Amino acid sequence: MSIPSLSNPRSGRQLEGRHVVLFGAGTANDVEKGWSLGRVSDTVHGVGKATALVYARHGAAVTCVDIDLDAATATAELIRSQGGQAFAFGCDATQSNSVKETIEKSLGYNGRIDVLHNNIGITKMGGPVECSEENFDQVIAVNLKSMFLTCKWTLPIMERQAKGAIVNISSFAAVRFTVPWIAYSASKGAVNSLTMAVAAQYAAKGIRCNAIAPGMLSTPMVQSAHKDNHDDLEEMMSSRDNAVPMHWQGEGWDVGEAAAFLASDEARFITGQVLVVDGGSTIMMPSKPWNVAGVAN
Template identity: 90%
Template sequence: MSIPSLLNPRSGHQLEGRHVVLFGAGTANEVEQGWSLGQISDKVYGVGKATALVYARHGAAVTCVDIDLDAATATAELIRSQGGQAFALACDATRSESVKDTIEKSLSYNGRIDVLHNNIGIAKMGGPVECSEENFDQVIAVNLKSMYLTCKWTLPIMERQGKGAIINISSFAAIRFTVPWIAYSASKGAVNALTMGVAAQYAAKGIRCNAIAPGMLSTPMVQSAHKDNHFDLEEMMSSRDNAVPMRWQGEGWDVGEAAAFLASDEARFITGQVLVVDGGSTIMMPSKPWNGAGVVN
């Protein structure tokens, strides 16, 4: 089976002249080697960094925002090294004044904000009994309150412009049980509801709001979550590949290309939707292809 690589730039500049503000553009967990399309690779990016690069490759100027300025700067420099236009800002997206200041600075760079992309997210393990109140509050603040705040300070700008697109990163954990991480699942379910609410309220004002729900992805964060278990990279990632009906995990590029489409005029009639990008995982139980003989492989 041949899987097309999305590592190299693609043709098309449907976002030429647009300005994207991307929260969560850095990579919190850098790794020396990763897993890409069934093999070990030294070029594996997190979802935020890959998405920022995709936006830039489609012609957009990107303001890369992260709580870690160095991480945001690294992404911006990578974009500029490929001939794109990018800026870097630090922001604690759980604090209203920090978000307000970041949006104002972003606006000063380009005079408008065409796309708001919310990629920030953390996960804490545990069901309702095991998850501490502190962890629950932190996950809700980072995953949900941050999106409320970025929308709060960006929507008036888009309303004045008469146009804008908002992309929120949800998860297939919002609609399917995966593992016991009640705070994460609850926050992502709320992200879907927030997306629908914004879309409905602002549809007549030329502003669209959609969400993307990724499934199993091969990212540095996945590896870092298992680093203390002394895992074998190939064994662990092959196992994850086999858990997906398409037999391979998605990458940040897949999320980025979906986001670029939803941000473009080609998606002009799409709003309030949750686009699942998961290789078929949420349509099959268990997540393995049907073999035609009444059982799954």
């Protein structure tokens, strides 16, 4: 089966002149054990980094934001090395003052914010009994409160502009429950609701808000999360590939291209929607039972 690669620059610049502020633009990168990160495409990045590159390749200036300033800077430098325009900021998106300051600085660079992209997310394993209250609170703060805060400080700017687009990263885990990670699933379900609530309130003001629900992806963070339970990358990745109806995992590039579409005028009549990017996973029954020990398959 031939799988098209999205790691090379794409044609079309439908975001020319737009300014994107992307929270979660860094990549968690772990290459211990000599694991190779390339699979379907020649280059595999995390979702945030790949999405930032896609936005830039479609003509947007990208403000790369991450709690790890070095990671945000690396993404911005990669964009600039490819001829794009990018800035970098460090920010704890669970803290209102930090988000407010970052949004204000981003606005100062470009004079407007056309697209807000929320990519921040973590997961902690465990069901309601196994998951600690501390872990539950942390996941909700990082995955949900961060999006509330970025919307809180960006929406007034977009309202003054009478135009804007927000793209939130959710997950198919909001609607398909294959492993016990109650905090993650609950947070992503709430992201979907937040997306619809914002879309409904601001539709008449020229502001659209949509979400993307990725399925199983091949990213550095996924590989790092599984490295302690697997000695063989190929075995682990093949198992994940076979769990997808299309028999291969998506990549950050797939999410990035979906985001660029939702952020563009091509999606001008789309708001309050959750675009599933999962290779068909949500339309199929799970191939394996739950792992009650709390370890992702």
